[in-house]
Amino acid sequence: MINYLRHMAVFVKVVDEGAFRAAARELGVAPSRVSETVSDLEQYLGVTLFYRTTRKLFLTNEGQRFYAHVVNITKSAELGVNELNSRTQDLIGELKVSLPAFLASSALSSAIAEFAHQYPKVSLHINYTDTKVDILKEGLDMCIRAGWLQDSSMMSRKLGESRRFLVAGKAYVDARPLAKHPSDLADWDWVHFSMRNTTTEFVSKKGDVASVTEKTRIKLNSAGALLHFVEQNLGLTILPEHLVTQGIKSGELVHVLPQWEIKPLGIYALWPDASRRENLTLQLVRFLAERDLS
Structure with a gap:
């Protein structure tokens, strides 16, 4: 199995990105290489992981179950890397974040830019939209919400207020x-x-x-x-x-x-209790919470 750990990491990347081409772009390889890697993994496992159409990929039932297990492998590896690098404040990985569009030119966005400067090995995928998004459905690591939170199953932290x-x-x-x-x-x-x-x-x-x-x-x-x-x-x-x-x-x-x-509007960070990138998510939340976002 150890020979297929890289295959599993590529599979997780395809699921997270939603397409072979997008995963290949993030990994810096050709889309055909990603497709071949997933096919090799399917042959090794003896199951089909994706339903492939000309427009979109869909996880099979087997793919969903397999992803639930192997995503923890990549999460644990990333946590281990960041733990080793914590002494040098050198974070590594990627975060998918959603913010209200009206915050695009705000102090909050400036703070995220500061975070990107301080941690150049962290890739940020930021979606600005005034439409409420589903964190789990969209595969987000964190989202910023404006308003006053009702009861939520998500983890949350208040970052500030907006007059x-x-x-x-x-x-x-x-x-x-x-x-x-x-x-x-x-x-x-x-x-x-x-x-x-x-x-x-x-x-x-x-x-x-x-x-x-x-x-x-x-x-x-x-x-x-x-x-x-x-x-x-x-x-x-x-x-x-x-x-x-x-x-x-x-x-x-x-x-x-x-x-x-x-x-005023309360500004909150929300993230899943079992975040795929828990360490990076918490680092960004703490970074934002420590800044004056007024």
Whole structure:
């Protein structure tokens, strides 16, 4: 069996990447070499590990069971390498991470870039999307979530908070009476983020609480698109502070009801309890948690 340990590592890579070509690119070999290696492993085991189509690979039942065992071999090997290298802070391996798209130009992304500089032997595959992803289904090692977590079977750690501002385009605000209370927004148009509730709670500096339900005809699934549409003077929206700071400074955007605050977003790291790359994942989580992400 020892002669097939490399074959098993290649098999795990194919499963993780979802294709022979993608696995070959990560391994730095020809796709035909990867295919031959998997075929040799199947011949050795006497089973079919993949259903192969012209468009996609699917694990057979035998492949699923085999992967559940051999992935632990590669995980243990990676943990061993990183443990030996821990004294020199030299981490090795790869991480697949998902972040909300609105954090693409945030302090959090800058911290991940800092991590990449500090650990050049760690490969990072980062997916930015404002759509909620399934960590296990997508084969992710970790994802960053914005909001306030409910009960989760995942491991988690809070990394920080992101302030949110109610904003609108200057021309839109100038065409309406000055709003001093959330109730004054009853007839204002909203550009709605589809991942968020339509009712928002505001808290004044005196501690008064008021809620507003959006009147909206435009719904978007991208924070970047929200910003663009609001800049076109189509209504109000709520966005993270780092996305609107420049627009407010330039006067293109107006911070509406600045004397009232909206609950900030909690920023959390989530990862599976039995992460395939537990050591690397925890190293990245700790690295991020130790930094000022405000």
